[in-house]
Amino acid sequence: MSSTGPPVLPISTVQSTESQPPISVSAFRAFVSRLNDSFRNGISQRRPWPELTDRSAFSKPESFSEATLRIRKNYSYFRVNYLMVIGFTLAFSLLSHPFSLLLLLGLLFSWVFMYLFRPADQPLVIFGRTFSDRETLGILIILSVFVIFLTSVGSLLISAITGFLSFLGGAASNAAAAAVPAVSATRI
Numbered sequence: 001m002s003s004t005g006p007p008v009l010p011i012s013t014v015q016s017t018e019s020q021p022p023i024s025v026s027a028f029r030a031f032v033s034r035l036n037d038s039f040r041n042g043i044s045q046r047r048p049w050p051e052l053t054d055r056s057a058f059s060k061p062e063s064f065s066e067a068t069l070r071i072r073k074n075y076s077y078f079r080v081n082y083l084m085v086i087g088f089t090l091a092f093s094l095l096s097h098p099f100s101l102l103l104l105l106g107l108l109f110s111w112v113f114m115y116l117f118r119p120a121d122q123p124l125v126i127f128g129r130t131f132s133d134r135e136t137l138g139i140l141i142i143l144s145v146f147v148i149f150l151t152s153v154g155s156l157l158i159s160a161i162t163g164f165l166s167f168l169g170g171a172a173s174n175a176a177a178a179a180v181p182a183v184s185a186t187r188i
Contacts, residue, residue: 027117046080086161093160100153107147115140 061067075082094101114124115136124131131139148154 031117042080042083046084047078049081052078052081089163090157090160093156097152097156100151100156103147103151103153107144110143111140 061070094104118124118136120133123133124136148157
């Protein structure tokens with residue numbers, strides 16, 4: 001007997017003992033690494049705090065255009081300092097309202113795990129229904145609008161930011177009022 005075809009090789013089903021990490025874990029690590037690098041880069045661009053709070057550097061602008069020019073220059077120069085103060089203000093406000101903090105953390109994790117780090121080739125399946133990327137994005141946007149605008153979270157964030165800005169505005173107007181000499185009115 002002669003065989004006319006090539007010999008058949010056996011197929012082995014031995015599985016490798018090394019398991020490959022899911023794609024989402026490496027994407028998460030890359031995201032955290034980039035976030036860490038960006039944070040360190042931003043902190044390194046921070047200006048000294050005494051320079052920000054130096055009262056001798058304050059003076060009244062001559063015109064509206066000079067005031068807007070100063071605002072632009074100060075924002076670009078002290079941007080990291082301003083963002084740190086706003087971040088600390090928001091963090092303190094959220095820590096004093098744990099329910100709002102939990103809602104925002106839930107919203108953040110839903111964005112991260114349902115949209116950002118979900119592998120592109122795997123559709124989102126919830127309760128047996130498959131959602132496309134567009135449907136997932138729409139659901140997350142609607143959820144974000146609901147959490148931010150229809151719960152106490154939005155009012156907490158807005159009140160923290162406006163409270164901080166009114167504190168700055170009040171301090172600036174008090175400093176300006178102290179710099180202007182008082183005019184005494186005399187009756188004749």
